[in-house]
Amino acid sequence: MSEFVRNVRLWLEPERVRDQGTTPDYRFSLANERTFLAWLRTALALIGGGFAVDQFLPHLRWAWRVALALALLGAGVLCALRAVHHWMRCEQAMRRGDDLPVSRFPAVLSLLVAVVAVVMVVVVLAGWAG
């Protein structure tokens, strides 16, 4: 079974996580839960950033404002979905006694946030100048 099909089945039937392996120490599960919540907060902050760009930069040209807001909102949605996906994968790995999954998502998200920040600075400065 391919990785993708397995992931989709895990998403559709999340209770299957419990079918495998043994329940790990509750402290590890709670730490995993806090990591999930930290990512969810990051997602909420990105979504809040999307709202803020739309409301507090009214002098920007429409296209720029919408593009920046949608970039932040898209990053927020991705971050939220990835938070729950990563939580399930970690829970599964702990139940089976596997290594925890590694991910390039944090690096990708950092780059995306850095790009949005730089674009925002440039656009706001250019907008005020012009």
Place this chain on the structure above:
Amino acid sequence: MTAPARDAGLQPQRTRLAWRRTTLSGTVTAVLAIRASVRAAGPTTGAVLVLLCCVCWLALLALAHLRIRTLAASPEPPTLTPRLAWAATGCAVALALCAGVLVS
């Protein structure tokens, strides 16, 4: 001689506070969302979006409350259920969708 008690490291309390922080983040986002919805072009669209955002915010608060009660009920609380995790994620995604409607 009794075995030394296992160090729980205040794990349930820390997790409870993490849920609390998450509801605070959700509140800030919901306030921004409601502010934006009130200023939305059409009064009908605005009202529907305000309602949706309020529902998302209240749902997040209810989920956090549910989990906090489970955490408080036992010194070794059960694992977070995937359903609850998905529901909390759904609240965040729904807020983002409201924002998408407002922006475009």
